[in-house]
Amino acid sequence: MKVIIVGAGGHAAELVDYIHHSNKIDSLREQIEILGLIDDSSENHLKYDFSYPLLGQISSHQIDKNFFYLMGIANLKYRKKFVEEFIARGANFISYIHPSASVSSTASIGKGVVVAPNVNLGPNSFIGDYSLVNSRVSLGHDTKIGKFNFLSPNVCFSGFTEVGDENLFGINSATIPGIRIGSRNKIMAGMTLEKNVGDDEVVFYRYKERISIIRG
Template sequence: MSSVIIIGGGGHAAELDEYIRYANRVGVSKIQLTGVIDDNPKAYDQYHFDCPFLGNISEHEVQNDVQYIVGIANLKYRAPITQRFIDAGATFLTFVHPSAYVAESAIIGTGSVIAPNVNLGPMTTIGAFNMINARCSIGHDTKIGNFNFLSPNVCFSGGTQVGDGNLFGINSATIPGIKVGNRNKIMAGMILEKNVGDDETVFYRYKEKIIAVLKSTKG
């Protein structure tokens, strides 16, 4: 049985706690949740975790006999805190929810989380420390870098290429073959029809309204 500590104690961490408990309950995994660490104890108090609060992230000494899982959604802190733990010798759990469909040819990197009802198509590559949230669909031959956060219902069409540190809002999507660079924010509901560079925020309002007018059948 693996022992795991969740880094972070807010809502995202609470979801991971639920995912792990469910996987244990259905017999897919045997993971012992050792505890939660967070610099804000009040965050932990808002949720019903299945493990105790172990103290601050900043004061935590990395343990060699446990694995860690990243429960921090904010990309400003997610990568720096994870890197500090890696430098201190931490090892990280890669977690796939039992309800996810993962093609045999798909590759999932260290520390990534594949949430409920995700679809990973053939020849997809998911890098390290990504959060692929519930009901995301990742099309064939898509390549995703490291430290990306995909909100629920994100859909990548086949051949999409994504760099590092990107945030994709709920219900955002790509058409086939789109390339997205690094550290971008793709806001909720956006459909990417053009490539995106680095450090961009993609948001626009629809200004066109299409009205279909039925032709009269009378002679």
């Protein structure tokens, strides 16, 4: 499978590492051949010292229907923008699932999804198109998330959690069972959601308490 990665920043660098690992340890899996990367900033390509060429800018890229595309931009705003633009011009995006991920046989994964190392996807869980599921994320049974969601490392959704589209979940954020979350929300790092969340909200701790224990 010949693939062009859209983006040449940090997330693209992670994808390259994931693919190298997959190709090395799983000979029975279809091998992914990275043709190169595209990015409007050549500085990104230089920063991460890719062993693959920069094939040009995203904005001027001519879609090649003979190859597949993998979204390597984490920022939700640009991720969605470029996916929609590329699809309109005939691009075919693939999903990527790291071999270390534990995926239930009854889990469902949409198109263009990235599932990073050590992810757990429970029974009847569902991940919508073009969502990014970072390392060590855990989705409990019957959890459903929509399109274009960004799940930071260590996010944990308890069973029967329902999530809309275009949400950002900070590192170590979590839900109790049965929580419903709308769309376009920002859930800050470390938040445990105990109540439902609507649309276009920012959820964070207003007060933080620090406790020091002094032993005599």
